[in-house]
Amino acid sequence: MYDLFYIRHRLHKRAYQHRVNKVIEHMIAEAFLKADGHIEIEGSGGRMFTLSTAFKNMEAYTKLTDNVFEQILKSSRPELQEAREILQNIVSRKIYKFVGERKPKTIKDWKSQITGWKEVLAQPLPDEEENNLKPEDVEILVINMDYGMKDENPVGHMHFYSKKEPDVAKPMSPENASRIRTMIFSEQLIRVFCKKIDEQSVEAARQQFEQWLRMEPNLVGPEGN
Template sequence: MYDGLFLPKALEKKRKLKKWKHENGSCDMLDHLLKENNLEPVMEKYGLKPEDDIIFIKEMIAGPLQESKEQEWDFKGRPEEKSFLYEIVSNKRNGVDVDKFDYLARDSLYLGIKNTFDFHRFLQFARVCEVDGRKTICTRDIEEDNMYDLFYIRHRLHKRAYQHRVNKVIEHMIAEAFLKADGHIEIEGSGGRMFTLSTANEDMEAYTKLTDNVFEEILKSSRPELQEAREILQNIVSRKIYKFVGERKPSRIGKARLLAGKKLAQPLPDEEENNLKPEDFEILVINMDYGMKDKNPVEHMHFYSKKEPDVASRIRTEIFSEQLIRVFCKKIDEQSVEAARQQFEQCSKSFTKERKND
């Protein structure tokens, strides 16, 4: 389903649409499914309370439905002592949630990219601890590397698949075709109301009809008003996609000047004319990170130790190399091993004191 991904910002501004978020669309779709299938009595049959649990489901997907500066706890579906439940589906604190576990495992499998993150281990060590007066999901301190693997594979999938230059340019060409077709395709929604491609997400009955069939409808149409859109989609099918020119890391030059494309269209000093215009260029700004822009998401996680399973703390990794000194005991009888452990603990304490005095 085309959930707004292919509606470019230009279309949002042109139609004065509010910014589309798939989380909000999921909540609207939930309401539609509940109503169309009369699911509230079914929920009550299994001991659920629709008036509370529907709100809870929506909040797990999209966060607080209404944020208030006056209240410290904005959620309505569950009380503050159940705060950790809101970290399961869509974790706003650090991005570690089952939604990410699902799509990273699935996409890695189908794309043939090795996924080194082990969500089974995370679930095995997951524990609820209190942090700043609220309960949060923590994992063992020995799982720090596993959590870095989670965000690393996310970044890797973005770099090799989601943000791949061929994928992005085709995505943009589809958006361009839909922009040209917008207003020429009508989709029937609830009550017989008609919607365009850009407004179908305002009505869930119309939205459910916004499927891959739209692509095929434009491609097979002979209507003159869809000619420009049809030509773009035909070029995609024929692999006549926009050609890659090059890429650079952005400098401090303003994005407005970059996106205008005027400098790109100017001929070189030794040329009189190049027949290029600013509109001949498509400039895409690609952002890739570890899930929290320029921040380290693992720094926003909390870990507990084996010795103190109810005490949560943060691990701030600033050095990406480490040196370990491992001590082994050649005698393997229990008495010798225990004596060796005690001696090692004593030496370690002495070493720590000497370092503090230096």
């Protein structure tokens, strides 16, 4: 069972939560947010819904398919220009550039700190008078991965049957569990991306990232990762 949860974690780390996958997912969400008020979906009784409200009506929700991506991409409407440009960048692989990541000590209130982190990342380096990066040029994604129960050991909540008592399920006693097993069941990753994809901006963002790590000791985990 430990192997099962370990494999689940590795799949999330290597595939489902891979940095390229996550940044494309974020860019699609960003485009949909910009298009939200400009796309109408008809629901039951002729009622109209936006992308963000379609889930409130089952008929409208069933129309919320991958076609929305193509609808925005092929549209010539000026109000969808920003959303269209983001999706065009995804199709042409002009995605946000990965700058770096860290495994910090778990930061539970990270959402309230995102704005401040972006402002720090956009500050000039000590030997620079100004920086060509602005806070809106930086994207920070926080990824939480675990064994399915946050910080808890899921195997500790499982019951097992034995050959001696095939009709009785009991938790596994500590002496019967393998001594070779993990003691930490969750980890957090903070990933930084640069929306500007030219080499100069990306290199500046990498230098800012290293400076940021020195200024924020909580971003360095117990093993210095």
